[in-house]
Amino acid sequence: MKKYFILFLILVLPVNSFALIEVDITRGNLNPLPIAVSPLSIDKDSKKSFEKILKKKDIGSEISIVIENNLKTSGLFNPLNKDAFLQAPDIANLKPRFEDWNLIKAQALITGKVNFIDEKLRVEFRLWDVLAGKEMMALAFTTVPNNWRRVGHIITDKVYERLTGEKGYFDTRIIYVAEEGPKTKRIKKLAIMDQDGANNKFLTLGNELVLTPRFNPTSQMVTYLSYFRNLPRVYLLDIETGIQEVVGDFPGMTFAPRFSPDGKKIIMSFAKDGNSEIYTMDLENRIVEKITNHPSIDTSPSYSPDGKYICFNSDRSKYQQIYVMNSDGRNVKRISFGKGLYGTPVWSPRGDLIAFTKLHKGKFYIGVMRTDGSGERLLTENFYQEAPSWSPNGRVLIFYRETKTDDKGEGFSAKLWSIDLTGYNERLVDTSTDASDPSWSSLLSN
Amino acid sequence: MNINIFISSVLHLILIMITAFSLPFLAKKPIDLPPIISVELIQITDKTNIPFAPKAKKTIEKIKEKEKKLVSEQAPPKKVKKIKPDSVPMPEDKVKKVEKIKEDKQNPEKIDNEVKQVSEFEKKELFDPNNIAALIDKSKIESAETIKKTDKVTQDQQKNVENVGLSLSEEDALKAQIFGCWSIPLGLPYNENLLVRIKLQLEPDGTVSQSEILDHARMNKPGQGFYKVLAESALRAIKLCQPLRVPTTGYERWKELQLNFDAREMLEG
Numbered sequence: 001m002k003k004y005f006i007l008f009l010i011l012v013l014p015v016n017s018f019a020l021i022e023v024d025i026t027r028g029n030l031n032p033l034p035i036a037v038s039p040l041s042i043d044k045d046s047k048k049s050f051e052k053i054l055k056k057k058d059i060g061s062e063i064s065i066v067i068e069n070n071l072k073t074s075g076l077f078n079p080l081n082k083d084a085f086l087q088a089p090d091i092a093n094l095k096p097r098f099e100d101w102n103l104i105k106a107q108a109l110i111t112g113k114v115n116f117i118d119e120k121l122r123v124e125f126r127l128w129d130v131l132a133g134k135e136m137m138a139l140a141f142t143t144v145p146n147n148w149r150r151v152g153h154i155i156t157d158k159v160y161e162r163l164t165g166e167k168g169y170f171d172t173r174i175i176y177v178a179e180e181g182p183k184t185k186r187i188k189k190l191a192i193m194d195q196d197g198a199n200n201k202f203l204t205l206g207n208e209l210v211l212t213p214r215f216n217p218t219s220q221m222v223t224y225l226s227y228f229r230n231l232p233r234v235y236l237l238d239i240e241t242g243i244q245e246v247v248g249d250f251p252g253m254t255f256a257p258r259f260s261p262d263g264k265k266i267i268m269s270f271a272k273d274g275n276s277e278i279y280t281m282d283l284e285n286r287i288v289e290k291i292t293n294h295p296s297i298d299t300s301p302s303y304s305p306d307g308k309y310i311c312f313n314s315d316r317s318k319y320q321q322i323y324v325m326n327s328d329g330r331n332v333k334r335i336s337f338g339k340g341l342y343g344t345p346v347w348s349p350r351g352d353l354i355a356f357t358k359l360h361k362g363k364f365y366i367g368v369m370r371t372d373g374s375g376e377r378l379l380t381e382n383f384y385q386e387a388p389s390w391s392p393n394g395r396v397l398i399f400y401r402e403t404k405t406d407d408k409g410e411g412f413s414a415k416l417w418s419i420d421l422t423g424y425n426e427r428l429v430d431t432s433t434d435a436s437d438p439s440w441s442s443l444l445s446n
Numbered sequence: 447m448n449i450n451i452f453i454s455s456v457l458h459l460i461l462i463m464i465t466a467f468s469l470p471f472l473a474k475k476p477i478d479l480p481p482i483i484s485v486e487l488i489q490i491t492d493k494t495n496i497p498f499a500p501k502a503k504k505t506i507e508k509i510k511e512k513e514k515k516l517v518s519e520q521a522p523p524k525k526v527k528k529i530k531p532d533s534v535p536m537p538e539d540k541v542k543k544v545e546k547i548k549e550d551k552q553n554p555e556k557i558d559n560e561v562k563q564v565s566e567f568e569k570k571e572l573f574d575p576n577n578i579a580a581l582i583d584k585s586k587i588e589s590a591e592t593i594k595k596t597d598k599v600t601q602d603q604q605k606n607v608e609n610v611g612l613s614l615s616e617e618d619a620l621k622a623q624i625f626g627c628w629s630i631p632l633g634l635p636y637n638e639n640l641l642v643r644i645k646l647q648l649e650p651d652g653t654v655s656q657s658e659i660l661d662h663a664r665m666n667k668p669g670q671g672f673y674k675v676l677a678e679s680a681l682r683a684i685k686l687c688q689p690l691r692v693p694t695t696g697y698e699r700w701k702e703l704q705l706n707f708d709a710r711e712m713l714e715g
Contacts, residue, residue, distance in 0.1 A: 021611045022704040023620055026711045028628030028683070076632055107682055129678065131685040164633030165675035395633060422632065
């Protein structure tokens, strides 16, 4: 009887319960996340040592500025003004007073410490969730002192990944064509720099015209096109050793060589017998294979990250449009159907989007579409711009833009610009000379 | 043997009865109010304002006169309180009238729609006369009385709303507040199923006493980095938004609340 009574109670008790109210939150704000980057604390002895080696007064503060600038340019974070910080860097690194950081509306906080140990730079940092009052991440790096900027970039990558869920793109480099002189007598050199414009270096002297440099997947090698005695040649350049190698001379117009995702092949287009087709070349045995076979002009091939597909542009449907095919050239499908001409398709490293340049009614657009051609979005519009290249996380595009330097339209300037997928965060990437044809490396620390 | 069958059948019967009466999906679903409501709101306020407006005018005049007198005499505030009850009966009358109207509307013979409209907008309807009274007096006692009165009304109203969720306006207010606090991590993929469900236990003033991620196990699973980031951003939003903009009444209804954070719509662009 007792059992039945208990059973009865169990059954009756829920009668008075309320159904749980559910509220769906499907929107939020797109404002950058307020983040406080406290200067990294440094003891007196370490400070003196670094001052001697690096000629920098406060290396802790310098690293924090690198982090802050990186976060700011991403457009996803809003680094708060350091003048508003209430807590000293050394104490904040031990235990932040979250009320103080909450007061200045910081939602995340970066603190850290720099030491000079055994002639090396040791940097530790902590990422704090101010609202939850807990540590989210703590890491330490040891390297040679000259690598201090890279440490700043690596810290930013870690913070970015922890707060956004996707890998960062700050410890990367950009290779581009540096241009000088009038348009008719242009000197073009290969140049390389950090993604934030620091450590700019020229890799060629400018005796020959260079075009379309592209990194290989490990970012150690670059393939590019150069005109030697007015003949196009495809080169390989090892950026660490500086050793150059000619891959081959190709007939007619040759365009945009690019590595396959495994780095074993180069894909490009050239005009053999007067018709431009897409070819691959195996870098080991130098065997050239024809991928497309169509009387139209097929150019600008780019592999999908898994290497199974190739996107390219072709005028086989009268106007230049984007097509996707299997890596062996079968199953060609047109994916762009909008008005205007589409060119320079580049497959995102994430695999979900294809970036392109579009020409419509005399204006150039940089845009993205899904790999089936749906969801086309134009991110930026200008008088002349092209050659988008993806950041390694597939979130930002770098491209070059030519602008007129006077009202008459005489004279022009070419500069590198970056834009993220939202289309709102467009930035000029600072280069000492004019610049074109950028290519973004993969993450160096991976 | 027969006894067992009998007990089993009785218990089954009880079980069926209990499920029939207690399970939420069997209850009548509230009818979603169409956008036309805003028009009807105007009609309701017009109706209620018409009879009360002249009376309110009189009371304004009376109180103004009294206040003038009080000011000239430099009377202490206590005296003002004594005087105010004379002017108070007006709102009381109004409330009674409104309650009558409501009783009529709660008549089951009438159309459901009307009942819902009353439950949705009663507060506003009642607030108008009370607000006028509060404007007239500006005294704490007076406003306290009016709040009590509105409480009485909403208790009636609660009978209707007990097992129903938040009203549209209540839900919208809460959503709008959280929209402002939630910084969506823009790096998340749009094509993954990232739904973060957080169960909250709330204090009557809207502060969160406890928050619990319902799929907590997913937080620390490998390959669920995006989910973790989204869940953390949702928790930050809740903390930032405290106290939550919850209804002033019906605490029992919303003391436990589940928020479902889904960023796909935003990430798809």
